[in-house]
Amino acid sequence: MQRRQFMKSLAASLVVFQSPLMANVLVNKAQKQPKIVWLILRGGLDSLHTVVPTFDDNLKTLRPSLNKAIKDKTLQLDNGYALHPALKNLHSWYQQKQLLPVVAVSSGYRERSHFDAQDFLESGKAEIDHQSGWLGRLVAQQNKAALAIARSTPITMRGNKAVDTWYPSKLKEADDDIYQALSKMYQEDELLSERLASGMAVEDMTMSNDSKKQQGNFIELAKSCGTLLKGEQGVDCAMLELGGWDTHNNQANRLNRQLSTLDKGLALLKQTLGEHWQETLVVVATEFGRTAKENGTAGTDHGSASAMFLAGGAVNGGQVLGQWPGLAQAQLFEQRDLKPTSSTFSWIATAIKQHWQLDTNQINEAFPSAPILKHQLIKT
Numbered sequence: 001m002q003r004r005q006f007m008k009s010l011a012a013s014l015v016v017f018q019s020p021l022m023a024n025v026l027v028n029k030a031q032k033q034p035k036i037v038w039l040i041l042r043g044g045l046d047s048l049h050t051v052v053p054t055f056d057d058n059l060k061t062l063r064p065s066l067n068k069a070i071k072d073k074t075l076q077l078d079n080g081y082a083l084h085p086a087l088k089n090l091h092s093w094y095q096q097k098q099l100l101p102v103v104a105v106s107s108g109y110r111e112r113s114h115f116d117a118q119d120f121l122e123s124g125k126a127e128i129d130h131q132s133g134w135l136g137r138l139v140a141q142q143n144k145a146a147l148a149i150a151r152s153t154p155i156t157m158r159g160n161k162a163v164d165t166w167y168p169s170k171l172k173e174a175d176d177d178i179y180q181a182l183s184k185m186y187q188e189d190e191l192l193s194e195r196l197a198s199g200m201a202v203e204d205m206t207m208s209n210d211s212k213k214q215q216g217n218f219i220e221l222a223k224s225c226g227t228l229l230k231g232e233q234g235v236d237c238a239m240l241e242l243g244g245w246d247t248h249n250n251q252a253n254r255l256n257r258q259l260s261t262l263d264k265g266l267a268l269l270k271q272t273l274g275e276h277w278q279e280t281l282v283v284v285a286t287e288f289g290r291t292a293k294e295n296g297t298a299g300t301d302h303g304s305a306s307a308m309f310l311a312g313g314a315v316n317g318g319q320v321l322g323q324w325p326g327l328a329q330a331q332l333f334e335q336r337d338l339k340p341t342s343s344t345f346s347w348i349a350t351a352i353k354q355h356w357q358l359d360t361n362q363i364n365e366a367f368p369s370a371p372i373l374k375h376q377l378i379k380t
Contacts, residue, residue: 032276032279033236033279034236034279034280034281034314034355034356035229035235035236035237035238035273035276035279035280035281036135036236036237036238036280036281036282036283036352036355036356037225037229037237037238037239037240037269037280037281037282037283037312038135038156038237038238038239038240038283039239039240039241039242039266039282039283039284039285040118040121040122040154040156040239040240040241040242040285040286040287041242041243041245041262041284041285041286042114042118042241042242042243042244042245042286042287043114043243043244043245043246043247043286043287044114044117044245044246044286044287044288044289044290044302044303044306045245045286045289045290045306045307046245046247046251046255046289046290046300046306047103047104047289047290047305047306047307047338048063048289048290048292048338049063049066049070049084049251049252049255049290049300050083050084050087050255050259050307051077051081051082051083051101051103051307051320052070052074052081052082052083052084053080053081053103053324053327054071054074054080054081054082055079055080055081056080056324056326056327058292058326058327058328059327062292062293062294062327063292063293063294064294065252065294065298066251066252066294066298066300069252070084070085070252073085075087075088075091077091077094077101077320078319078320079320081101081103081320083101084255084256084259085256086256086259086260086263087259087262087263088263089263089264089266089267089270090263090266090309090311093311093317094317094318095318096317096318097315097316097317097318098311098312098313098315098317098318099309099310099311099315099317099318100309100310100311100315100316100317100318100319100320100321100377101307101308101309101320101321102307102308102309102310102320102321102322102342102347103305103307103320103321103322103323103324104305104307104322104323104324104325104338104339104340104341104342105285105305105306105307105308105322105340105341105342105343105344105347106288106289106304106305106306106340106342106343106344107120107121107285107287107288107343107344107345108120108126108340108343108344108345108369109121109287109288110304112288112302112303114246114287114302116128117287117288118155118287119155120287121285121286121287121344122134122154122155122156123155124137124156124345124348124366124367124368124370125367125368125369126368126369129155130155130158131158131159132155132158132159133154133155133156133157133158133159134156134345134348134366134367135156135157135237135239135366136156136157136158136159136160136163137159137160137365137366138352138356138365138366139157139160139163139236139237140159140160141362141365141366142236142356142358142362144236144237145164145234145235145236145237146160146163146164146235146236146237146238146239147163147164147165147166147228147235147237147238147239148163148164148165148166148238148239149165149166149167149221149224149225149238149239149240149241150165150167150239150241151165151167152165153165154239154241156239157239166224166228168220168221168224218240218242218261218262218265219261219264219265219268220268221240221265222240222265222266222268222269222272223268223269223272225238225240225269225272226268226269226270226271226272226273226276227272229273229276229280230272230273230274230276240265242258242261242262242265244258245258245286247290247299247300248295248297248299248300248301249295249297249298249299250297250298250299251294251298251299251300252298254299262284266282266284266311269282277312277313278313278314279313279314280312280313280314281310281311281312281314281315281351281352281355281378282309282310282311282312282315283308283309283310283348283351283352284308284309284310284311285306285308285309285344285348286306286308288302288303288304288305288306289303289304289305289306289307289337289338290302290303290306290337291303291336291337292327292332292336292337292338293336303336303337303338304333304334304337304338304339304340305325305333305337305338305339305340305341306338307322308344308347310347310351310377314355314378314379315351315377315378315379316376316377316378316379316380321347321375322341322342323341323342324341325338325339325340325341326339342373343370343371345367345369345370346367346370346371346372346373347373347377348367348370349363349366349367349370349372350372350373350375350377351377351378352366353372354376354377354378355378360372
């Protein structure tokens with residue numbers, strides 16, 4: 001039996017064993033739905049080197065070498081802000097009014113531990129909840145189908161069984177005989193049959209007949225994300241991760257590579273989505289920012305406020321949002337960090353509330369402590 005034929009017979013079992021992802025397929029097949037992509041940048045993005053406040057003269061004093069590395073190359077936005085030169089595609093989106101950079105944001109976490117800060121950001125609450133994440137709660141409430149492109153279920157997606165995970169394997173692909181044997185072995189167990197069917201269906205979505213599996217490259221993972229979202233599989237939202245943002249040393253070169261990877265990956269996501277980009281919201285955020293002053297190894301250390309991005313064809317973009325706190329010594333948080341002036345949770349909650357047309361009670365279930373903003377972040 002050929003793999004494709006096996007997949008068809010396996011898919012038939014979904015009529016009986018409807019997995020959370022594929023059950024949504026049977027109901028919403030071919031319908032255009034508002035999509036969400038959540039991308040967490042793990043490690044602490046340095047916002048001052050990404051969304052650059054060129055108007056603040058203190059930047060040159062605090063960061064003589066880091067500022068020098070990009071000062072004549074930045075991509076101009078409005079009101080004296082500029083993007084890092086590696087973000088060429090995002091700059092184009094800004095000009096097309098499909099990008100909203102937001103400055104001086106924070107989840108509310110005030111310590112400087114990567115792991116706790118990421119868990120806090122993914123929980124969406126006023127405290128860390130390792131069993132429940134903000135997107136998982138929304139998926140459960142709205143009966144959406146969600147996919148985490150990760151090796152295991154991230155906290156953001158926890159709290160609902162309607163979340164599948166997918167990540168390219170480095171192992172040799174199994175023969176069809178193995179899949180058939182597993183299918184036969186599990187036929188008397190509804191849960192195992194459901195899991196096998198769902199996993200095989202997700203894998204099949206991401207592979208073309210003549211393509212090789214990718215080994216975790218973010219750019220290719222972003223492409224796979226677009227493939228899953230645009231298809232008839234009924235995926236409403238997906239989560240991506242990109243690590244490597246902890247730039248304690250050699251930041252100029254390292255961040256140039258990181259931002260280039262981010263830019264190319266998001267560009268390929270858009271390209272792969274095609275016309276579905278117009279109903280897509282992409283949320284990009286990090287656990288915390290970096291110190292305002294560069295350190296002695298040409299890098300920065302763990303800080304407080306950072307920047308985030310809202311992007312997509314659905315976004316009412318073309319402006320830089322957020323209140324700038326200033327970089328004078330008296331304006332810094334604890335005299336070392338960019339001071340947070342708004343909540344990451346509030347920006348995400350407001351955007352998703354508008355995008356999925358939720359009421360206040362519904363969005364409060366995901367972000368119980370996040371005030372909704374008055375900004376119109378999504379096109380009407």
